[in-house]
Structures are given as C-alpha cells and as structure tokens.
Amino acid sequence: MLDKKYLLPQDALKLILHNLKPGCLTVETIPIEKAYGRVTAEDILSPEDLPGFERSTVDGFAVKAFDTFGAKESSPVYLTVKGDIAMGAIPHFSLSNGEAASIATGGMLPEGADAIVMIEHVNVISNDLIEVLRAVSPGENVIFRDEDAKKGEVVIKAGHRLKPQDIGALAGVGITTVKVFKQPVVSIILTGDEIIPHTEKVTPGKVRDVNSFTLAGLCYENGAVPLKMGIVRDEYDKLKETVQKAYEISDIILITGGTSAGVKDLTAKVIDELGSPGVLFHGASIKPGKPVIGAVCNGKPVFGLPGHPVAVYICFELFVKPVIHHMLKVTDKNFKKTVKAKISRNIHSQAGREDFIRVYLEEHNGEIWATPLLSKSGLIMSLVKAQGIVRIPSELIGLSEGQEVLIEIID
Amino acid sequence: MLDKKYLLPQDALKLILHNLKPGCLTVETIPIEKAYGRVTAEDILSPEDLPGFERSTVDGFAVKAFDTFGAKESSPVYLTVKGDIAMGAIPHFSLSNGEAASIATGGMLPEGADAIVMIEHVNVISNDLIEVLRAVSPGENVIFRDEDAKKGEVVIKAGHRLKPQDIGALAGVGITTVKVFKQPVVSIILTGDEIIPHTEKVTPGKVRDVNSFTLAGLCYENGAVPLKMGIVRDEYDKLKETVQKAYEISDIILITGGTSAGVKDLTAKVIDELGSPGVLFHGASIKPGKPVIGAVCNGKPVFGLPGHPVAVYICFELFVKPVIHHMLKVTDKNFKKTVKAKISRNIHSQAGREDFIRVYLEEHNGEIWATPLLSKSGLIMSLVKAQGIVRIPSELIGLSEGQEVLIEIID
Numbered sequence: 001m002l003d004k005k006y007l008l009p010q011d012a013l014k015l016i017l018h019n020l021k022p023g024c025l026t027v028e029t030i031p032i033e034k035a036y037g038r039v040t041a042e043d044i045l046s047p048e049d050l051p052g053f054e055r056s057t058v059d060g061f062a063v064k065a066f067d068t069f070g071a072k073e074s075s076p077v078y079l080t081v082k083g084d085i086a087m088g089a090i091p092h093f094s095l096s097n098g099e100a101a102s103i104a105t106g107g108m109l110p111e112g113a114d115a116i117v118m119i120e121h122v123n124v125i126s127n128d129l130i131e132v133l134r135a136v137s138p139g140e141n142v143i144f145r146d147e148d149a150k151k152g153e154v155v156i157k158a159g160h161r162l163k164p165q166d167i168g169a170l171a172g173v174g175i176t177t178v179k180v181f182k183q184p185v186v187s188i189i190l191t192g193d194e195i196i197p198h199t200e201k202v203t204p205g206k207v208r209d210v211n212s213f214t215l216a217g218l219c220y221e222n223g224a225v226p227l228k229m230g231i232v233r234d235e236y237d238k239l240k241e242t243v244q245k246a247y248e249i250s251d252i253i254l255i256t257g258g259t260s261a262g263v264k265d266l267t268a269k270v271i272d273e274l275g276s277p278g279v280l281f282h283g284a285s286i287k288p289g290k291p292v293i294g295a296v297c298n299g300k301p302v303f304g305l306p307g308h309p310v311a312v313y314i315c316f317e318l319f320v321k322p323v324i325h326h327m328l329k330v331t332d333k334n335f336k337k338t339v340k341a342k343i344s345r346n347i348h349s350q351a352g353r354e355d356f357i358r359v360y361l362e363e364h365n366g367e368i369w370a371t372p373l374l375s376k377s378g379l380i381m382s383l384v385k386a387q388g389i390v391r392i393p394s395e396l397i398g399l400s401e402g403q404e405v406l407i408e409i410i411d
Numbered sequence: 412m413l414d415k416k417y418l419l420p421q422d423a424l425k426l427i428l429h430n431l432k433p434g435c436l437t438v439e440t441i442p443i444e445k446a447y448g449r450v451t452a453e454d455i456l457s458p459e460d461l462p463g464f465e466r467s468t469v470d471g472f473a474v475k476a477f478d479t480f481g482a483k484e485s486s487p488v489y490l491t492v493k494g495d496i497a498m499g500a501i502p503h504f505s506l507s508n509g510e511a512a513s514i515a516t517g518g519m520l521p522e523g524a525d526a527i528v529m530i531e532h533v534n535v536i537s538n539d540l541i542e543v544l545r546a547v548s549p550g551e552n553v554i555f556r557d558e559d560a561k562k563g564e565v566v567i568k569a570g571h572r573l574k575p576q577d578i579g580a581l582a583g584v585g586i587t588t589v590k591v592f593k594q595p596v597v598s599i600i601l602t603g604d605e606i607i608p609h610t611e612k613v614t615p616g617k618v619r620d621v622n623s624f625t626l627a628g629l630c631y632e633n634g635a636v637p638l639k640m641g642i643v644r645d646e647y648d649k650l651k652e653t654v655q656k657a658y659e660i661s662d663i664i665l666i667t668g669g670t671s672a673g674v675k676d677l678t679a680k681v682i683d684e685l686g687s688p689g690v691l692f693h694g695a696s697i698k699p700g701k702p703v704i705g706a707v708c709n710g711k712p713v714f715g716l717p718g719h720p721v722a723v724y725i726c727f728e729l730f731v732k733p734v735i736h737h738m739l740k741v742t743d744k745n746f747k748k749t750v751k752a753k754i755s756r757n758i759h760s761q762a763g764r765e766d767f768i769r770v771y772l773e774e775h776n777g778e779i780w781a782t783p784l785l786s787k788s789g790l791i792m793s794l795v796k797a798q799g800i801v802r803i804p805s806e807l808i809g810l811s812e813g814q815e816v817l818i819e820i821i822d
Contacts, residue, residue: 032609032624033624033627036627036628036631048613050791050792051618052613052615052618053615053616055618057787086604087603087604087605087616087645088603088604088605088606088616088617089604089616090614090615090616105718105719106603106605106618106718107605107616108615108616143787143790147787147790148790148791148792149791149792155792155795156795161822163628163821163822164624164625164626164627164628164629164631164632164724165625165628165720165724165791165794165795165821166795167624167625167627167628168621168622168624168625168628168720168791168794169621169720169791169792169794169795170624171609171619171620171621171623171624172609172618172619172621172720172791173619174609174610174611174612174613174619175609176609176610192498192499192517193497193498193499193500194498194499194517194518195499198443198582198583198585198586198587199585199587200585201585202459202463202585203501204463204464204501204519205464205498205499205500205501205518205519206499207462207466207517207583208582208583208584208585209582210579210580210582210583211579212582213443213444213575213578213579213581213582214575214576214578214579215575216444216447216575216578217447217574217575217576217578217579218575220447220575221575234498307516307517308516309576309579309580309583313575313576332822333772333798335748335750335820335822336748337746337747337748337749338748338749339746361744376468376554376558379554379558379559380461380559380560380576380579380580380583381461381559381560381566381580383576383579383580384566384567384576384577384580387744409746410574410576411572411574411743411746
C-alpha cells in the first residue's frame with residue numbers, strides 16, 4: 001500500500017544506468033580459445049580476404065561455364081579431363097577451352113575455370129573424357145576469394161558476446177587474440193546475525209547461507225566473476241569495513257539482507273557513505289524484492305538486496321544483470337526463453353506494482369498450463385520447483401484463470 | 412534428389428539413442444560450489460527440515476492469533492510487549508495470553524506465538540505496550556519448520572541440470588557435495604589435406620581450422636569437455652590411429668570433414684572398424700549437413716560431420732547435443748529461445764528433406780521480420796551474421812513471403 005512512493009523497476013534501473021558509464025570496464029587482450037562468452041571491446045576487422053582463393057562448394061569438375069552451355073542429358077557436352085586437383089594444393093595447370101579438372105568440395109579452382117559441374121551431372125567416360133549432362137553458369141558452385149569476408153570488413157562488432165561460431169570465424173580469418181572487456185568482479189556480502197555458512201550445523205534461530213550460492217551462479221551465467229566476501233554481523237563498523245574493502249577490489253557490490261526494518265538504515269547508510277551520488281532508490285514497486293536498495297558510488301554500482309532467496313533472484317534479473325550488460329557495453333538484442341501458457345487459476349495483483357509469480361508448467365491436450373507457486377518469498381524450494389516466471393505489469397490488477405500469458409523460462 | 416534413401420534427422424537420431432544406454436557416464440561426487448550446470452546422478456533428499464524452526468516472514472510482533480481477533484483501527488487490541496527477539500537467537504521467553512514480542516523478518520517465533528502482526532498494523536504506545544490494528548489468523552506471516560523442505564523429501568531429482576538457485580537450495584539444507592555425472596569428453600578430429608591451424612599463414616588452396624573452435628564452444632555450452640585431437644591427413648592409417656586413440660580417452664568422437672566423395676568411404680570405414688554396431692546412417696535428409704555419418708561403436712557415439720562450418724553447427728544441434736543429454740540422462744524439458752517472425756521472402760525447399768535456413772531479424776512497425784541468409788553453407792560468416800534459424804519441415808516445399816514462422820534464436 002506504500003508502493004506509490006516507490007519507483008517502477010524500469011525507472012529504478014534507468015536511474016542506475018544513467019549514473020554508470022557504458023563500457024566502463026578495462027579492456028584486455030586474450031587468446032580466442034579463452035574468449036567464449038566474452039564481450040568484444042572493439043569492432044574486429046578481417047585482416048585478409050576469406051577464403052583468399054576461389055573454392056569449389058561441391059564434388060565435381062571445374063570447367064569454363066560457356067563450354068557447358070546447352071548441355072543436357074539428351075545432348076551432353078564432352079570435355080577433356082586435364083587432371084585432378086588435390087585438396088589443399090595449388091593446381092599445377094590451367095584450363096583451356098574444352099577442358100575440365102576433377103575437384104573435391106573445398107578444392108581450389110584452376111586458372112581458367114569459373115564454375116563447377118556437380119559429380120551427379122557428369123558421366124565419366126574415361127580417365128581423360130567426361131560427358132557434362134547439365135549446363136552451369138559462371139560462378140556456379142564456387143565461393144569467390146572474398147565472398148566470406150573481405151579484407152578490412154567488420155567481422156564482429158564491438159559489444160558482442162562471442163558465440164562458438166564467432167570464435168570459429170575469427171580462427172578462419174587468422175585472428176588469434178581478441179580485445180574484450182574484463183569480466184566484472186562482483187562482491188557478494190551477506191549480512192544478518194542469523195546467517196551461518198552452509199557447512200555448519202543449524203541450531204534454532206539460525207539459517208544457512210543460500211544467497212551467495214545463487215548469486216555466484218547468476219554471476220557466472222552473466223559473464224561476471226563472483227567474489228564471496230563472507231557473512232557480516234549487523235554492525236555498522238564491520239559492515240562498513242567489508243563494504244569498503246569490496247569497493248576497492250570489485251566492480252559491482254551486492255549486499256544481501258539488512259534491507260528491512262531495524263537494520264535497513266544501516267545498510268543504506270554504509271552504501272551512501274561509500275561515494276557519490278550514493279543511494280538512488282530505496283525500495284521499488286515490485287513483489288518480491290520491494291526493499292531493494294540501488295546505488296552508484298563513484299562509478300561503481302552497489303545493491304542492497306533483500307534476504308529472501310526469491311527476491312534475490314528477481315532483483316538480480318531486474319537490476320544486476322542489465323547493469324552487468326551495460327558495463328560490458330553489450331549491444332546484442334537480449335532474447336529470452338519464453339513460452340505461451342494459460343494460467344491455471346486467478347492471481348490477484350496490486351495496481352502500481354510489478355508482480356513476479358513463479359509457475360510450473362504442465363501440458364494438457366497440447367496446451368501448456370502454468371500453475372502459480374504462490375508460496376512465501378522466503379521459501380527457497382519454490383524457486384527450485386519453478387520452471388518459469390510470469391510478470392504481472394503494474395497496470396494490471398491480476399490474471400484470470402485461462403488467460404494466456406507469456407512465461408519467461410528459468411534455466 | 413537422392414534424399415529418399417536417407418533418414419529424416421529425428422529418425423536418424425533415434426537410431427543412435429537406441430544404441431546408447433542413458434546415463435552411461437560414470438558418477439562423481441563434487442562440492443556444490445563446483446556443480447553449477449552439472450547434471451544430478453541421483454535424487455537428492457533433504458537431510459533435515461527446513462527452516463527447522465518457525466520463522467517470521469515480516470517485521471512486526473509475534474502474537475497469539477486469538478488475542479488479535481476482532482482488532483481493527485477503530486477498536487484496537489492492546490498487548491504487553493514481553494521483549495525483543497534478536498536475529499539468529501533462540502527467544503529466551505515464551506508468550507502468555509495478551510503478550511507480544513517484537514520480531515524481524517527471519518526471526519524465530521517464541522514459544523506460545525502462532526502468528527505475526529506486521530509492523531504497519533501496530534501502534535507502539537511504549538516500550539512494553541502496543542496497539543494491534545488488524546487481526547491475524549494462526550500461521551499468518553509465519554514459515555513453519557518444514558514448510559520449505561521436509562526431512563527425506565526429494566529436493567532435486569536425478570537428471571536435473573543444476574541452476575544457481577538449485578545450488579542455493581542445496582546449501583540451505585546443508586548439503587555440501589553432490590553426485591553428478593562426469594562431463595562427457597568429446598574428441599574433435601579434423602580431417603582434410605587443405606586444413607591448417609589457425610595460427611598459420613594461409614597459402615592458396617589452404618584454409619584455416621574453423622570447426623574445432625565452433626565445436627569446442629558448443630561442447631562447453633552443453634556440459635561437455637572438448638578435447639582437440641588436431642588435424643589428420645586424409646590417409647587411412649593416420650585417421651585410424653587418431654580415431655583409435657580418441658576412442659580410448661573420450662566418451663564421444665567427432666570427426667569433421669572427410670564425409671564427401673573421394674574420402675567419405677575412408678571415414679566411414681575407419682568408424683565402422685572401431686566397434687559394433689558401427690555406422691548406423693551415412694547421410695540424412697537435411698540441408699545443410701546431408702553427408703553426416705552417425706555411429707555407435709561399443710557404446711560410444713561417433714559422428715562424421717561434414718566440413719562446412721554451417722553444416723557442423725546444424726549437425727551438432729541435431730545429433731550431438733541430444734546425445735550428450737541422453738548420456739547425462741537429462742530429464743529437464745528443453746525449452747528453446749524462440750521468437751515468432753514473418754519471413755521476408757519466398758524460400759524454396761525440397762519435400763522429404765528438413766531445411767535449416769539462417770536468418771537475421773529486423774523490427775518494422777512492431778513486427779519482427781526474418782530475412783534468410785541464403786548463402787552457401789561453406790560460408791562461415793553467414794552463421795556469425797545469423798540471429799536465428801528457421802526449420803522447414805520435410806513435408807513442406809517452402810515458405811511464402813509474409814508467412815509467420817518460429818525462429819530458433821542462436822546465442
């Protein structure tokens with residue numbers, strides 16, 4: 001009911017991004033075989049023409065196209081076989097009129113040849129004579145010397161997350177190293193007097209650290225390096241000291257817990273003292289995740305994430321992930337895995353707030369149905385059981401049973 | 412035109428899977444912090460109740476619910492504050508009728524309390540007196556001691572690829588190690604007398620290795636470990652020796668190139684001699700990728716992939732990826748990133764064959780249009796430029812301009 005004073009998540013995010021320079025991470029040069037998933041820091045130009053010579057795209061015979069004109073099954077054209085072209089070799093002869101040479105896929109065209117007749121359209125009469133059963137036009141079944149990439153052409157743009165086939169293409173043009181943005185280091189600080197390491201036995205009142213494991217994995221998935229800073233008691237001096245240290249050695253700081261009543265002002269105070277402009281929002285119109293703190297301190301983003309495991313996940317997706325992409329200057333369009341489904345029951349939502357409902361999916365008679373996991377956001381297992389999330393925008397007051405919704409797949 | 416004698420890709424894949432035992436990889440026990448993306452080899456049970464005690468989900472006051480019945484703004488209920496519950500501590504008192512205790516989110520309920528009144532619904536009159544403005548029912552704003560996970564309950568099923576939040580949940584129940592399938596080792600063997608390492612200068616007739624870089628990245632993305640075996644000349648003895656070595660040290664063998672006329676029988680022969688049942692199909696009704704060889708040799712899958720970079724990519728997606736998932740016994744439903752788009756021009760396809768057309772995507776007036784990259788499949792850059800792939804099923808003879816299609820996003 002207090003949501004009116006809070007920003008919608010997209011507006012809260014804009015505040016953060018507005019205070020962060022895109023591409024603010026340092027640039028490093030690394031071998032291409034280490035660059036899978038990394039983001040290019042500059043346009044990459046082809047240093048040469050690819051393939052650099054005319055190649056056949058099929059198995060067959062290299063010919064002068066005009067020699068084949070008019071050829072058909074009923075009136076084939078006869079050509080003299082000048083020789084074989086070995087794979088990977090420069091042909092040691094050229095073709096004159098009326099001549100052909102056998103060639104395999106990827107082979108280099110001999111001088112004088114301008115097309116390839118596929119093996120299927122040839123009758124081999126003898127070692128030095130073939131019948132061509134179909135005409136080819138100049139350039140047919142040939143890759144030209146700069147057809148794949150021209151020297152100086154942009155092969156891959158800056159701000160692109162390198163996919164397997166991109167690395168393949170770089171290898172193809174002989175590029176061995178690539179300039180990429182350094183992976184942002186993300187400090188993860190856990191606060192809360194009730195939190196204990198996952199290796200310890202719980203006693204009543206205590207709970208084990210869940211969030212540092214979820215956050216570390218989300219960092220890995222998004223091209224960042226997690227740095228666990230441990231569990232800090234809810235005390236000003238200790239939190240301040242840890243946050244200061246994190247600020248010195250990392251690019252992004254995440255503090256979980258300590259955002260709700262009692263200690264919430266402590267976290268906000270410590271963040272605010274770290275640098276300017278400091279805290280930009282304290283609370284957002286979302287559920288779960290409402291008490292989230294967003295800040296930028298001297299160019300470094302700092303987030304106070306609620307302690308609830310589900311809220312941590314949602315806040316990472318809404319705020320931390322786009323901030324990482326912004327810092328890496330990613331320009332790729334971000335497609336999400338989605339599926340259309342019908343919602344299996346009514347869900348109430350509050351106008352002015354974005355709700356993120358975990359769902360599991362079931363198929364009935366070819367239709368996908370999404371069933372809300374309406375459990376408390378403090379429950380860890382609801383996120384384990386969820387296969388997707390449905391977002392209820394702030395202008396809606398809920399969803400009706402049977403309504404078609406777009407589910408964002410969690411994986 | 413020869414496609415009638417070839418299997419459709421789904422039938423070819425079935426042949427391979429039928430000859431492979433699911434979950435045939437060895438099992439290893441690893442720390443949970445190393446288990447992101449790994450596949451569980453057994454059901455994981457919770458060793459304890461979670462949270463193990465009754466916790467508050469809000470900031471407020473622990474109460475006996477029946478004490479608040481009938482409370483409203485106009486006629487509040489007055490309760491005596493027995494004390495504060497410190498985070499992470501066992502309350503050192505219990506509640507009697509008419510008593511309350513201040514509690515923060517995640518705090519442990521004192522004995523006698525069965526609900527929490529949110530701080531927003533309370534007026535604090537003095538250190539030891541509050542006005543409750545709204546009634547709560549028993550259990551309200553409380554997580555029960557086994558509500559998140561019951562001791563002995565399956566927390567995560569076998570065959571599940573561990574997501575960040577799953578690892579968080581395992582930490583939460585105090586699980587420090589997990590049994591997962593060993594990541595399959597995938598040998599990558601390049602054949603072709605024209606192939607040179609990417610670090611070498613090309614001379615006419617030669618081309619650099621592209622495919623080992625694409626394949627290595629695809630292995631990483633699919634939870635496998637690539638093992639580059641180098642470039643092998645198109646000679647029986649050398650290929651046989653390398654394939655035999657790969658067979659001894661890896662779980663899956665990929666041989667690229669050497670599937671088309673001339674040397675194609677060589678690759679098939681070497682594979683067939685490796686073990687039984689040997690080659691299961693040589694060629695499939697797909698474009699690109701038609702000359703693909705699929706085999707299982709003494710329980711290990713072996714593929715002969717065409718040398719064309721685009722065909723390599725398509726064949727990995729169609730055959731190698733599902734084989735990896737089968738060997739890892741993955742039971743998760745595999746959702747794909749897709750987007751609906753309109754195709755920007757007519758595309759012809761051959762009935763009886765599945766065509767995989769690379770497309771790039773553009774938005775015009777809120778509609779997404781997919782433009783086919785109709786380049787030769789030997790061109791590397793077409794896959795770099797592509798943002799998605801549209802599949803033309805074997806029963807269609809093409810797509811018409813403006814037709815709505817489902818694009819599988821490449822990323």
